[in-house]
Amino acid sequence: MTFQSDQKTADAKGDVPLSLYRRHRRGAFVRSWASLTMWLFALAAYGFGLIRLENFVGDTLAVSYLILMNPPVLWVFKRIRSERLAGQFGVFIHFLEIVGYTAVIYSFGGIEATYLLPIYTALITYVGVMGPGYLPFLTAGLCSAAFGALLTLEHLGILPLLKINPEYYVSWPNQLAILVVATALLLLIAFISSYTGRLLKHNREKLHRQNEELQRTAVKACESDRLKSEFLGSVSHELRTPLNAIIGFSELLKEECLGPLNEKQRESLRYINDSGAHLLVIINDLLDMSKVEAGRMDLLLSETDLKALLEGSLNPFRERIREHRLKLTMDLDDCPGMVRVDERKVTQILYNLLSNAFKFTPAGGEIHLSARELAQEDGRWVTKTGEAAAGPIRFDFDPNGMNRRFVEICVADTGVGLKPQDLERIFNPFVQVDGSLSRRYPGTGLGLSLTKRFVELHRGAIWAASEGENRGSAFHFVIPAPLCPDDRPAQGRECRVQHGHGLQPV
Numbered sequence: 083m084t085f086q087s088d089q090k091t092a093d094a095k096g097d098v099p100l101s102l103y104r105r106h107r108r109g110a111f112v113r114s115w116a117s118l119t120m121w122l123f124a125l126a127a128y129g130f131g132l133i134r135l136e137n138f139v140g141d142t143l144a145v146s147y148l149i150l151m152n153p154p155v156l157w158v159f160k161r162i163r164s165e166r167l168a169g170q171f172g173v174f175i176h177f178l179e180i181v182g183y184t185a186v187i188y189s190f191g192g193i194e195a196t197y198l199l200p201i202y203t204a205l206i207t208y209v210g211v212m213g214p215g216y217l218p219f220l221t222a223g224l225c226s227a228a229f230g231a232l233l234t235l236e237h238l239g240i241l242p243l244l245k246i247n248p249e250y251y252v253s254w255p256n257q258l259a260i261l262v263v264a265t266a267l268l269l270l271i272a273f274i275s276s277y278t279g280r281l282l283k284h285n286r287e288k289l290h291r292q293n294e295e296l297q298r299t300a301v302k303a304c305e306s307d308r309l310k311s312e313f314l315g316s317v318s319h320e321l322r323t324p325l326n327a328i329i330g331f332s333e334l335l336k337e338e339c340l341g342p343l344n345e346k347q348r349e350s351l352r353y354i355n356d357s358g359a360h361l362l363v364i365i366n367d368l369l370d371m372s373k374v375e376a377g378r379m380d381l382l383l384s385e386t387d388l389k390a391l392l393e394g395s396l397n398p399f400r401e402r403i404r405e406h407r408l409k410l411t412m413d414l415d416d417c418p419g420m421v422r423v424d425e426r427k428v429t430q431i432l433y434n435l436l437s438n439a440f441k442f443t444p445a446g447g448e449i450h451l452s453a454r455e456l457a458q459e460d461g462r463w464v465t466k467t468g469e470a471a472a473g474p475i476r477f478d479f480d481p482n483g484m485n486r487r488f489v490e491i492c493v494a495d496t497g498v499g500l501k502p503q504d505l506e507r508i509f510n511p512f513v514q515v516d517g518s519l520s521r522r523y524p525g526t527g528l529g530l531s532l533t534k535r536f537v538e539l540h541r542g543a544i545w546a547a548s549e550g551e552n553r554g555s556a557f558h559f560v561i562p563a564p565l566c567p568d569d570r571p572a573q574g575r576e577c578r579v580q581h582g583h584g585l586q587p588v
Contacts, residue, residue, distance in 0.1 A: 210275025
């Protein structure tokens with residue numbers, strides 16, 4: 083463990099010269115373009131007669147130096163492997179850069195070109211943001227020393243004056259005063275850039291730590307999700323095996339295959355059978371929910387007679403309709419004929435919605451089932467006859483343009499209704515409108531959540547509508563009814579839709 087940590091530390095240190103080289107390579111690129119831009123401005127100024135020939139020649143030499151210095155220093159830098167030596171050579175590069183900028187200032191008149199001192203401030207700001215905290219102050223000191231050396235050499239006559247305006251004159255004491263003020267300003271900028279660089283470095287490190295923490299959390303979440311799925315699969319198998327036996331033997335006993343029963347025994351067996359079936363539904367719902375969340379739920383699309391499917395979905399509720407004297411109406415006149423959907427999952431969607439409708443509708447109430455074909459024209463929903471229709475505002479259309487045919491199915495009732503704040507909340511897992519321990523209506527709160535997931539697997543949308551409590555509710559869902567891309571129409575072919583993917587012929 084110690085060896086691995088030391089190896090990682092050594093690797094990290096080995097990367098430091100390379101990162102410094104890349105930083106200076108970016109700096110060389112910026113320096114070259116900035117120098118070339120300055121030379122173009124000098125060329126324009128010379129063309130308009132604003133500067134003299136010696137000024138332009140001096141600027142050309144300084145710019146050439148700033149550009150041509152980059153290849154050799156980068157060649158040397160790339161071959162440095164010591165972190166300390168790389169840092170020292172980086173300071174040397176900044177010194178050479180300062181010499182070049184000072185030569186530009188000299189070519190435009192020296193003290194007369196104090197308006198070019200922001201060149202120094204740009205360099206100080208750059209090293210303050212990109213380099214260590216001491217580097218801006220060191221750079222500011224080198225800039226002040228270079229500018230002071232320029233003024234001194236001009237004053238002593240060692241360097242000839244390249245004045246743009248021959249009549250411009252600043253006394254030596256005033257030049258020293260300008261140098262002091264410039265030095266103070268450069269040090270102030272060094273402090274600001276150093277402080278800003280520390281803040282940025284702190285924020286980068288904090289962001290890096292947060293990203294690492296998020297990555298660890300994501301790995302843990304994926305592992306937890308995997309363990310949850312494995313646990314549910316294992317437990318469901320262990321539960322469903324004896325549960326199927328309980329349901330099967332209770333049905334045999336109900337049919338008196340093992341001997342006659344009295345009325346109390348029949349009633350008890352009915353409770354056992356109903357409770358077992360309810361528990362089996364809960365287990366299957368939990369398994370389906372875990373598969374959907376893990377992205378392992380696939381759609382098996384096949385051509386389905388939608389009208390027959392809708393009519394058949396009412397069969398499990400015929401007895402309840404008679405017992406509770408419920409009025410059932412259907413409007414399937416505009417229902418499309420053959421559609422390509424996952425028949426099992428659409429059946430489950432209808433069963434869940436109809437179960438809720440029958441559960442929450444009191445005796446003597448009414449339940450209405452309807453279906454119609456829809457299309458989108460100019461951003462609005464229309465029926466087959468071209469009439470405007472209400473539909474989902476946000477809808478995830480197929481980017482390949484295959485889903486041009488849609489079907490809307492609605493299950494409405496005159497039951498207990500919904501509050502406005504519950505219209506979206508009820509589609510969350512384990513959420514029930516009546517969350518009290520003494521609630522009148524049993525259930526796990528998974529039915530509508532699974533229904534929403536199955537609709538979304540079809541790239542559809544589902545929503546609820548209600549005028550308030552005790553005023554009934556209506557659940558609408560819209561799903562595409564596409565044909566396979568190479569099968570228009572296809573007889574007996576199936577299409578598989580993986581979670582989040584497109585249609586794939588089987």
